Amino acid sequence: MEKSGDLKEMLYNRKSKIVTVTPTFAGEKFPIDARLSFRTDPDGSVKLVPHFIHREARLDQDFMGYKFSKDEKAVLRETGNLGKVVELTGRNGEKVPSYVSIDRYTNELVSVPVKDVFVRNTVGQTKLTDAEVAQLKQGMALPPKEITDKNGKTYNVVLQVSADRKGVEFVPDSGRRHEQREQQTQGQKPSSWITVDGRIKPLSKWCKVPMTQQQQADYAAGKVVELTNIPDKNGKLNTVYLQFNPEKQRPTTSLNDPRVTVAEESRTQKAVNTDGLTNEATKHVAEPLQKYQTAPKNEAQQQQQRKPKGPKM
Template identity: 40%
Template sequence: MEQKKREQDVLILRDEKTGEIGVVAGLKRDGTPNMKPARAEHAQDFLRFDRHGDALDNFFANFYRQCKEPKRFGFYRVAVEGVENVVAVMKELLTDPVGFHDVLSPHKVDTTKYEQAAAQAQEPVAAEQKPPTEEAQQAERPEATPVEEQRAEQSYKPIDLDRLDRAEVGRRWGIDLAALEQSGDLERMRHYGKSQFVECSPDFGGIRVSMQARLSLRENPDGTVSLVPHPIRRAPNFDEYLNVKFTPEDQENLKKTGNLGRIVEVVDPATGELHPSFVSIDRLTNETVAVPVSAIRIPDEVKGVKLDPKQKAALSRGEGVFVEGMTGKSGKKFDATIQINADKRGLDFHFGGQRRAQRQEQSQASDDTQQPRRLRIGKTLLGAEVKPEYKAGWEQNKWVYIEGMTDKKGQKFNAYVRPNHEKAKFDFSRKRPEQSQIHEIQPDNASRTQVAVNSEGKTHEATKHVGEPLQRGQTAPANTDQQRRQQQAGKPKMRM
């Protein structure tokens, strides 16, 4: 247990706007970090990260997806043990972050890749000529969805909350339904929707585990109602959902819009029946969601625009439909592509996609006459020297591992790199590609001992007990501490 604790870290957070410093204990509903004082009574609330796990990636992915002011916060990763004392020291160091840069740098979390991933995730639906933010928000409001129009016309019945065992919800999931009621989440759940992110602590065999999840309600065959948590998944499953295998076109649609773009027969796990269904990705949790076609009514009119039969038919097939001249509550007009979203059980509004597609079609004819861009391989790449060995690997279209590159924020990083001549850019991968795709570079003579000991697990007698990774060219203890450890380890031990 003690060994497990030593392998866990926590995040120290500094609010650059207020100067407040504390320990991260999750995310609030608006995406801002929940900060706790570094005191023993709050230790159970601290968000802990296994040094060999991916929980840190999940945290920052959700942080950049939800938080409106991500640059307001600075994160520092430290060991969980003794964090109370570390925070006191960090407060002093952060009074002069420039002067203490060398001390703070090993703990500063480089969030560049999370920022880039969040930007790329938003890019497919980014507006080239966006309507005002107010209009976009109004377009997303649930009162305009076809499901709610269906409620007004049919004998719609919301879920009966009296059939929900409130005491069991608190006991099993550690959730206060009164708080859900006050926030309006319970009302959304009552109408077959999901809550926003909620802090809950489910009981697994007597052990409480803190987590964030969206919540929904489920009507059971025996007439009771159960609470269903929807925790955050590491990434969407773009390969399959239940009995449905996604085609390459399906995968592209899910990545761009979050919607499958067609109707598929989805099996009901409880009955084994197949139901024609819409399929979408919950953008907040990465969960794949399906809803039967029979549960969604295609609207006759959206935001003041009457849909023609072709548009309604396309929507019923799960396709996106570009609609012009819709009217927001402020009276302003806007255009957008609408599409059925299974997670919302209603309409999605995407801005800019139709114009982008039209422009691509218009320019397609002239593309053949244009000279393709060529990738130029210079003497350096992001500040790192491009060696002849790298070029030899790239000529075989293989990945080459390069150390000491510098990102846009001035932070050093290492990665596998391969030229992408089709797009006239370099591809980067922090994960190790398949061995057959890697161009292995033999170390020079000055680095052979270093690589053999640090990377291949071999033993070098002269430095066997120095207790630290070897540096380039090192074949002997580098300082008095290393020399002392090497000498002491070589002495015979006295037997009692």
């Protein structure tokens, strides 16, 4: 558990990932999946507590003296967090302002007192405003926000306090759900390029060109996919780059690799066929350029005189 990092999580008063425990009943051992945490009792003793997996969260039952409304149940099921501070009843009958969440691994309802959660004004390298910090402290989710982590990677995420994490988390898939709700509010239909649960809908081909299993997996993960032999508007083959655009809620293609530059074999072809540009080598070529072509392919094509149709490259 120390090697996996689970022990560190538990020492920070959080839970391990799913592990297999083997309790003994009537002299027989039964392996069961669970998460583990430490609990400090009033006498100061520390115990190891298993959190077993439930089929679903028990939202119809009172939770520490609090009964969830229909809307609150829907929010918990959708986001995993209640989204506000509520008063729960403590061991001694006192009312404790708390955050409530669902453990997404075990479906267990969990809570943490507000006083035990410190909301920092920075996440990774991104600084939060006082208003955003105040909103998080109230249990509310921030609108999708661009966050740069400590390694310099940037993500567009929804931030919210999680009782399970006992701190601020990136709410899974909430960015796409937020965009879907906005589209519905504005009378727009949700994108047909994403699934009902907000994930990127898989593709098996693009422009009738089959994609490999790896390309399909990379696209569904939001990565840039390089596709060769994709026809342009003149029917000539290109190398293009396909990626799901979360802002437009649809796949987009480009001859410019966002990770590098324009594919070398398509640079001249794109300029002439798509952008209407010319250079000395291609200004007398009347036909659309083919893949890898950067100059007239033969003497006959060289002799075809035409007026350059656009500015020079």
